[in-house]
Amino acid sequence: MTNDLVEFATDADVIFCIGTNTSECHPIIAMQMLRGMKRGAKLIVIDPKKTDMAKKADIFLQIPVGANIQLLNTIMNYIIQNDLYKKDFVEKYCHGFEYLKEAIKDFTLERLEKEIGADPEKVKEIAELYAKAPASSIAYTMGITQFVDGTANVMSLSNLALITGQIGRPGTGINPLRGQNNVQGACDMGALPNWIPAGNVTTEYAQSQAKKVWDIDLNPNPGYIMTDVPHHIEEGRIKLLYVFGENPAMSDPWTEHFIHAVRELETFIVQDIFLTETAQLADLVIPAATWTEKEGTFLNTSRVVQHLAKAIEPVAGLEPDWKVICNIANIMRLKGFDFAKAEEIWNEVRKLAPKMFGGISYDRIKKEQGLAWPCPDESHPGTPVQYADLKSFLSDGKFRIVPIGHANNEEEREAFESEIRKKCKIPEDYPVACGMPSAKPTKVYPCMFTTGRKVYHYHTGTMTRECKALEFGADIMGAAIEISPDIAESQGIKTGDYAIVENKNGKIAAKVFVNPDLIEGTIFTTFHYYEADGNKLADAEHKDPLSGMNPLKMSIAGIKKISEEEFRNFRIKEDELMHPSQMYKKVKEA
Amino acid sequence: MEKFQTVCPYCGTGCNVDIFVENNKIVKAEPTKDHPVNDGELCLKGMYGWEYVHSPRRLTKPLLRKKDGVFSKEGKLEEVSWDEAYKFAAERIQSTVDKYNPSHIMGFSSARCLNEDNYVFQKFFRALGTNNVDHCARL
Numbered sequence: 001m002t003n004d005l006v007e008f009a010t011d012a013d014v015i016f017c018i019g020t021n022t023s024e025c026h027p028i029i030a031m032q033m034l035r036g037m038k039r040g041a042k043l044i045v046i047d048p049k050k051t052d053m054a055k056k057a058d059i060f061l062q063i064p065v066g067a068n069i070q071l072l073n074t075i076m077n078y079i080i081q082n083d084l085y086k087k088d089f090v091e092k093y094c095h096g097f098e099y100l101k102e103a104i105k106d107f108t109l110e111r112l113e114k115e116i117g118a119d120p121e122k123v124k125e126i127a128e129l130y131a132k133a134p135a136s137s138i139a140y141t142m143g144i145t146q147f148v149d150g151t152a153n154v155m156s157l158s159n160l161a162l163i164t165g166q167i168g169r170p171g172t173g174i175n176p177l178r179g180q181n182n183v184q185g186a187c188d189m190g191a192l193p194n195w196i197p198a199g200n201v202t203t204e205y206a207q208s209q210a211k212k213v214w215d216i217d218l219n220p221n222p223g224y225i226m227t228d229v230p231h232h233i234e235e236g237r238i239k240l241l242y243v244f245g246e247n248p249a250m251s252d253p254w255t256e257h258f259i260h261a262v263r264e265l266e267t268f269i270v271q272d273i274f275l276t277e278t279a280q281l282a283d284l285v286i287p288a289a290t291w292t293e294k295e296g297t298f299l300n301t302s303r304v305v306q307h308l309a310k311a312i313e314p315v316a317g318l319e320p321d322w323k324v325i326c327n328i329a330n331i332m333r334l335k336g337f338d339f340a341k342a343e344e345i346w347n348e349v350r351k352l353a354p355k356m357f358g359g360i361s362y363d364r365i366k367k368e369q370g371l372a373w374p375c376p377d378e379s380h381p382g383t384p385v386q387y388a389d390l391k392s393f394l395s396d397g398k399f400r401i402v403p404i405g406h407a408n409n410e411e412e413r414e415a416f417e418s419e420i421r422k423k424c425k426i427p428e429d430y431p432v433a434c435g436m437p438s439a440k441p442t443k444v445y446p447c448m449f450t451t452g453r454k455v456y457h458y459h460t461g462t463m464t465r466e467c468k469a470l471e472f473g474a475d476i477m478g479a480a481i482e483i484s485p486d487i488a489e490s491q492g493i494k495t496g497d498y499a500i501v502e503n504k505n506g507k508i509a510a511k512v513f514v515n516p517d518l519i520e521g522t523i524f525t526t527f528h529y530y531e532a533d534g535n536k537l538a539d540a541e542h543k544d545p546l547s548g549m550n551p552l553k554m555s556i557a558g559i560k561k562i563s564e565e566e567f568r569n570f571r572i573k574e575d576e577l578m579h580p581s582q583m584y585k586k587v588k589e590a
Numbered sequence: 591m592e593k594f595q596t597v598c599p600y601c602g603t604g605c606n607v608d609i610f611v612e613n614n615k616i617v618k619a620e621p622t623k624d625h626p627v628n629d630g631e632l633c634l635k636g637m638y639g640w641e642y643v644h645s646p647r648r649l650t651k652p653l654l655r656k657k658d659g660v661f662s663k664e665g666k667l668e669e670v671s672w673d674e675a676y677k678f679a680a681e682r683i684q685s686t687v688d689k690y691n692p693s694h695i696m697g698f699s700s701a702r703c704l705n706e707d708n709y710v711f712q713k714f715f716r717a718l719g720t721n722n723v724d725h726c727a728r729l
Contacts (some may be wrong), residue, residue: 227729
């Protein structure tokens with residue numbers, strides 16, 4: 001996030017939520033937003049699902065899955081055409097305003113209404129509210145990123161904030177609500193194929209810091225991205241895979257592809273706290289200590305480094321993940337893995353990336369309840385609001401507004417981008433992007449299929465399904481397939497019936513819940529349950545060209561009603577497929 | 591009953607949680623009072639999502655896929671000693687790097703684990719000469 005999450009409560013005048021089911025996925029951030037509303041802030045929610053927050057919003061606009069760029073371009077075009085943009089900000093601090101203006105001039109309210117059925121009055125109201133407020137804040141999650149045009153979606157949001165100058169002050173900014181406790185930290189710590197904590201592996205600075213602090217000649221070639229790994233395994237380019245704290249056999253799109261590919265590895269090592277669906281496929285399973293059994297730090301969505309105390313001695317004398325990795329490194333006689341405690345590791349991070357973390361010590365974060373990076377020295381107060389000096393990270397310090405078009409399909413992407421370049425006279429070294437749907441319903445698969453979370457469970461359920469209050473809590477449906485009322489009617493399916501949902505990647509079966517909050521033609525399910533894991537059906541073929549993200553939020557599928565007996569047989573087979581290990585059967589009985 | 595301040599292990603909000611411990615067992619969780627992030631509130635997962643720590647199904651010993659007492663891809667997972675597990679991991683990683691090159695190994699790190707865990711994991715792969723490390727936040 002460019003800003004701190006508490007600013008939703010204390011500073012934002014308008015909160016613009018798009019592609020986030022905040023009260024299910026980030027309940028405490030939703031609480032901070034509602035506190036903001038009590039103070040007088042207006043809430044805008046844009047989503048294909050009429051979420052809890054949508055019901056509480058001042059304006060809710062329901063849009064089809066994957067229609068973000070059409071909508072955002074229309075909002076921006078309206079803002080520009082009606083002189084609601086911040087001329088002085090754009091002139092002084094940004095590049096590319098004229099490119100954007102030209103690229104989106106055909107995105108009219110009338111066209112948007114025709115294409116996605118959005119009420120022009122509502123879109124106008126959203127544009128005016130966001131642009132005119134003293135402080136407007138954008139919040140988004142996977143309803144923006146999990147598409148083939150995910151990075152273009154994010155750039156669109158950045159364009160919106162830039163042309164209205166809604167950045168660099170409390171209560172403004174572009175704020176991805178991180179889905180996992182330490183997404184920010186894992187990225188900042190260099191768990192990425194092109195990044196170490198000192199920056200991109202191709203840069204001189206990262207190279208020299210790696211030499212100075214690690215005494216390592218850092219490989220300057222970025223590594224493989226995760227979404228390409230099953231393919232690289234099949235092609236023989238990866239022979240050993242080491243996974244820790246992750247369950248890709250359930251969390252990867254088109255799970256069957258991953259499950260099939262790892263069988264071809266020469267060595268598959270999994271380090272985890274339970275015998276997960278992924279661990280059951282491993283050659284070597286290494287147990288590790290859990291949260292509360294180890295000391296360390298997480299980085300939250302507001303870029304704040306926070307301290308975790310060790311509360312209990314680990315079961316069976318298990319060691320933290322970092323220690324397990326050090327033990328292996330030390331057998332291999334690698335240098336630089338002789339850490340005795342977590343704080344020593346953190347202090348090495350501070351040396352490697354001093355501009356970001358130099359001033360963030362264990363002592364300070366314990367005393368000051370966390371500190372936001374960048375924080376270069378011990379007297380620096382941390383940086384809850386980024387870009388307060390209105391300078392970007394680019395060499396000339398200016399922000400770039402990226403013109404973004406919208407094509408009908410992926411094949412048109414390149415032609416479309418070069419057309420925008422020509423039409424708007426954009427030089428070759430300036431970025432342009434393009435949005436497009438990656439799937440459209442067909443006769444065989446007539447429904448949109450999308451995924452999300454429920455408040456009770458977390459991701460693949462490895463931890464939360466071991467907590468009775470969550471697994472057996474009062475109003476939990478368990479694994480379920482949610483369908484919009486029009487599908488229920490056309491297929492003759494009622495709440496409580498069983499159904500099978502299928503596409504070319506896989507199939508799942510579960511009890512049906514007809515959900516009037518879903519936009520028409522849509523099937524929704526979670527990825528919490530191995531019994532009916534939505535990721536089985538997710539599209540792993542198409543990717544965002546910059547991030548490699550698959551369109552997990554946008555697949556197509558067909559649905560048909562099945563009998564209870566058919567359902568029971570399906571469930572037994574599914575259990576066997578996901579849990580092949582004899583050991584698991586023993587463990588499960590424990 | 592002893593109290594320890596920690597951070598919730600689920601979503602990215604970073605709510606602070608006070609964990610209460612008796613005889614090395616967690617007995618309850620409460621929101622840390624007056625903390626800026628969650629200001630005395632927690633969601634269901636923050637309040638009740640700690641029970642897994644004491645689950646009898648936790649892994650406690652390393653498992654190696656074996657047939658007739660030796661490692662085999664066709665074997666079944668069997669409990670082994672820590673020495674055997676560590677030796678197996680170190681030897682297989684080394685031999686893959688030697689037989690092919692460092693780009694034939696790949697690591698998936700974890701957005702659920704500590705900064706310190708992630709840092710050491712990526713450093714390990716970089717020390718072996720490859721940038722083949724990524725994690726679930728790609729998705």
